[in-house]
Amino acid sequence: MYSKEKYKLGIIIFVLVSISACSTQEDKFMNRNFHAMTTYYNVLYHGNIEMELGVEEVKRSHSDHFFDILPIERMAEVPPERNDTVPLLESFAKAEAKAAKGVRKHSMFLGGREYNFQIDETYLLLGQARYYDQRFIPAKDAFSYIKNHYPNSEILVRSEIWLQKTNFRMGFPELALKNLHQILAENNELEPEDLAEIQATLASIYLALVDEEDEEAEALNQQYYASAIDALAMAVEHVSEYEEKTRWQFIRSQLFNKLGEKDSAYANFQKVIEFKRRPKTKGEYWFNRKYWVHSLTEQFKIKDYQPEQDSIVKETFEEWALDWENRHHLDHFYFEYAQHYSKVDSIDLAIQYYNKSLREPGDNQYRISRNYLNLANIYFDKASYKTAGAYYDSTLTNLDDSTREFRLIQKKRNNLEDVIKFEDIAEETDSIIQLVNMTDQERLSFFDKHTQKLKEEAEELFAQQNKQDRLAAQQPPDIPGFGGTSAVGKKGEQTFYFYDENQLKSGLGKFKRKWGAIEFADNWRFDPKKKGKSKSEDDEEEEEDDFFNSPEFDPQSYISQIPEDKVVIDSIKGQRNYAYFQLGVIYKEKFKELALAEKRFLRLVDFEGVEEKLLLPAKYNLYLIYKLIPDQEKMDLWKANIIKDHPDSRYAEILLNPRSMRDGENSPNTIYSRLYKEFKNQNIEYVIDECNYWIDELIGTATVPKFKILKAMAVGRLYGHQEYLKELDEVAIDHSQTKEGKKAKEMHTEAKKAFKNQKFIAEEQEDKFNLVFRFPKEDYNKAYLREVYATIKAGLKELEYGHLKVSVDVYDKDVMFILVRDLTSKLGAQGLGDILLENGFTNQDWEYFSVEKTNYTKIQIYKSLNSYLENQ
CATH class of the missing domain: 1.25.40 (Serine Threonine Protein Phosphatase 5, Tetratricopeptide repeat)
Structure with a gap:
């Protein structure tokens, strides 16, 4: 009895102590330690696990295409229309929720001081979760809170590092760079983890500051690359995670390659290759294999093998392809093999290996797009435009449609549509004109060969068809195990009769032998209606003779279609000439293919009877092509030709007096x-x-x-x-x-x-408004609008509003506006419209409305007048 009472008393005391320790409003030993322990073993433990899972998922799902310098820090992909309330990854949301809950339930901030010594770690977790979720403003708030409220925190430097990482992500690289260098200068003994983070971030900033499009910044860009290389060397030395070490070493090698330091690049790629057998786990090994594979091929490209070294190239790739551990990377090896053969002008082999790369399974969309793009360019150079067009289409399906490269390729594909159209017209009209120019004997000979070829193809088809019919009629009984089709299909399942081709042919043969060729009709068995008698060999020969007597195999049926009317022939020649001119222009202006453009323009100027409106620009374009190549002799030849044969033309004037392009009434x-x-x-x-x-x-x-x-x-x-x-x-x-x-x-x-934001702004607090009169063009012509403009201007002057500006604006092809500008309120603008109407300066049929100046600009830019009026 005594022991039970003692036990109960102990329970009660424990509960009371626990309850008292739960308070965050009293600074007591039990309170401090209880909340610190709970924060550490619950909030931080589980929150950091979720963070690690999220970061690992980002790394594994990130797609590196290896054609550019890899990003040093990988981040989750953000949807184009992102809703901030929806996390990018569930793990980051859970980590943030854990950290927020920890702060809310366990913070002991009393009298300007925090008594739970784990809360600063919780804020760090909160900021990191938001950082990886790419909500940088709230992340910055969390890191700044540590800096402002925990000046003696052990993680103060770490929070400052993450604050600068956030500044960089928010678009302030110079500020982040300055502050990170300051951290390095003020802290002699940094944790390896922190030092690696600083150096990796510095390298990211240097690479972000590079401006490849600014030709004048080349020296500065080289300096940024060199600084990034040095920073990555420090990061690789101090980072503990093996995958990051491998990745950063690979990026370092890429940067040496970018600077043209081939020997250093080769040596650093070798360091990546030597990492391959050192990972701690099998999973990590496969994760890092991609860097090893790409290091091998980068070294191969640095060696720059020539055609005479083909045996070495074949031996190298064969060794890589036969390595079982490379089975997941064959698409990459085949691609690089194709790149090599393309470089040494072995085009057929390049095509073969680009296609082999496409046939291998792979999830690298960018490499797939490179395969298709390179094939498209090869076929374009071969003038196989339809094939090239198909490959360009496949390229576009594997590219991000928001990139400039996508738009460039799409533009080329659209231009290719015109090339295909005009090439088809040129080929067809050329053929017709060639036939028109032939003698009767030449035409007969030409079509005799053509029809003879058609007959040979048809006879081969007939022979094949008859052979199949005979085989079907002679098909042996279908007895399983005796030469027929097995009655058991795959996996022991019986094959349905109509799915088995041999059984179907056998049945058709038996049916024809018994019933002949009968019509498909009701009661066919009792009253069969014959299509005709069963064919004998004589019947088949007769049918074959009838078939070969058709117009398709008669040369005269083709000859009779050759046009003889001069008007028709001239029209065909006109189509041909225009097609050649357009092809020359497209190749020169759109594709910069000067050789192809030259060929088309030369064909055009050699034709007889070409209209001057095509002939003269074609000659001038030839002059410009030879100026670009350059070829002074041919350039002078066409210049002289234009001046001699077209002395009064604009082009002759330009060639004789280049200043005419700038001076004169009719100058451009x-x-x-x-x-x-x-x-x-x-x-x-x-x-x-x-x-x-x-x-x-x-x-x-x-x-x-x-x-x-x-x-x-x-x-x-x-x-x-x-x-x-x-x-x-x-x-x-x-x-x-x-x-x-x-x-x-x-x-x-x-x-x-x-003009990224199409939404209209709220007009209540604005002070710049326009009064807009709307006039449909079908009801009001320009002369009438000029009168309206003059009337409104006069009315404003009479009503003592002469300081207001009036203008005429086009809205679209159907509507015009007349504006009264510089009004200070919406009601005032609307009221002025009413005053003008009351005083007879405007007509009640004229629609008018008031609109804030910025909203008017958006109406014009997005042609969103109806949307604006509907919301008023």
Whole structure:
């Protein structure tokens, strides 16, 4: 009895002590240690496990294509339209929840001081979970909290490192770089883990600061690469995780390669290869194998084998392919094999190994796209345009459609559509004109050979068909085990009769022998209606003779279709000439394939009776091609030809007086200035039409990109943001090496950034408004709008609103606006519209509305007038 009472008392005391220890509002020994222990063994333990699982998942799911320098730190892929409330990975969400719960339940922040010495670790976990979930602003808050509230924390330096990593991810690389160097300078004894983190982050920052597109920054870029190499060397030395050590060593090797230091690159790739047998676990070994495989092939490329060393190349790749441990990387080895043969001009072997690479299983989408792209380029160079087009399509399906490379290839594919069309027209019309120019005897001989070939193919088909019928009729009984088809299919299952080809043929043969050729009808067994008698050999021969007497095998049936009417023949020649001209232009302007362009233009100028509107630009383009190649002799030849045979043409004037391109009433610059004024005066459709005309008229000259940019601006004004971007992108791609092409690229980037948000802003607090009158073009012509403009302007002056500006704006091809600008409120703008109406300066049939200035800009950019009015 006594012992039971003692036991109960002990339980009660324990419960009371436990309850008192749960309080976070009292600074007592039990409280501090209870909450610290719970934080450590519950929150941090389980939270860090989730963090490790999340980071491991990111690493394993990250796809490295190895064609560029690998990212030093891998992050989860963010969806284009991300909802911040949905975590990228469940593990990060669980780690964040654990950390938040730990702070909420176990923090003992009393009198400006934290008494739970594990809470700083909890904030670090909270920040890291948010960092990997790529919500950098709340992550920065967590790291800053440690810095501001735990000045004596043991992890103060670590939290500062993660704070700078977050600054870098938020787009402040210079600030992060400065602060990380300061941490290194102020702390002589850093933990290896922290030192590795700092150096790896420094290397990431250096690589992010590289600007490959700025030609003037080449020396600075080289310096950044060198600094990244040094930082990675320190990171590799101090990092404990083997996979990171291998990866960073591989990236270091890539950077040496980038700098052109081949010997250093080769030696560092060798270090990666020597890592291969050192991992602690089998799983980690397979995870690291990819770096070993790519190091081998990178060393192979550095050696730069020549055609005469083919035996060494074959031996090397055969050794790699036969290695059982490389079975998951054969797609990569075959790709590199194909790259080598492509480099040494063994094109057939390159095609063979690109296809072998595609047939091997692999999840590297970028390499798959390289296989398809290289095959597409090979077939394009071979002039197999339809095949090339199919491979370009496959390339696009394996590329991210948001990249510039995707747009470049898509543009080439779209241009290829025109190439295929015009090549088909050129081939077909060439053939017809060739037949037109033949004598009767030549035509007969040509089609006699053609029909004879068709007969031989048909006879072979007949013989094959008759052989199959005889085999079907003579098929032996289907007895399992006696030469027939087994009655047991795969896995012991019986094969259904109509799924077995041999049984089906046997049955058809038996049926025909017994019943003959009968019609498919009701009661066929009792009243069979014959299609005809069963065929004897004589019947078959007679049928075959009838077949070969058809028009398909008669040369005269083809000869009779050759056109003889001069009008028709001239029309066919016109189609051919236009096709050759378009092909020359496409190859020169779109694909920069000067040899192909030269070939098409030379064919065109050799034809008889070519219209001058095609002949003269073709000659001028030949002059420009030889100027680009360069070939001074041929350039002078075509210059003299144009001046002699077309002395009064614009092209002759340009060649005789290059300043005419800049000076004079009809110079391209003067025409451009005139069209730009028309653009400012809102004659948008006229500007688009004129730009299209002058782009065709001045094709091959340096002023074409300038007219294309003006056209892009006009198209954007009339059709909106997306069409504007599309036109600019086309100029940037087609004229990438020109000043205008680079300007178009800048305009495209700026427009994409400036007008990313289509949502209208709230207008309550704004102070710049427009009063907009809307006029459908079908009801109001330009002359009427000029009168309206004058009337409104006069009315504003009479009503003492003369300080307000009035303008005419195009909305789209169907609607025009007249604007009264610079009003200070929405109600004031609407009220002014009512006042103008009451005083007879506007008509009650005219629709008008008030809109904030920024929203008006968005209406014009996105052509979203209806959307705006619906929400008012």
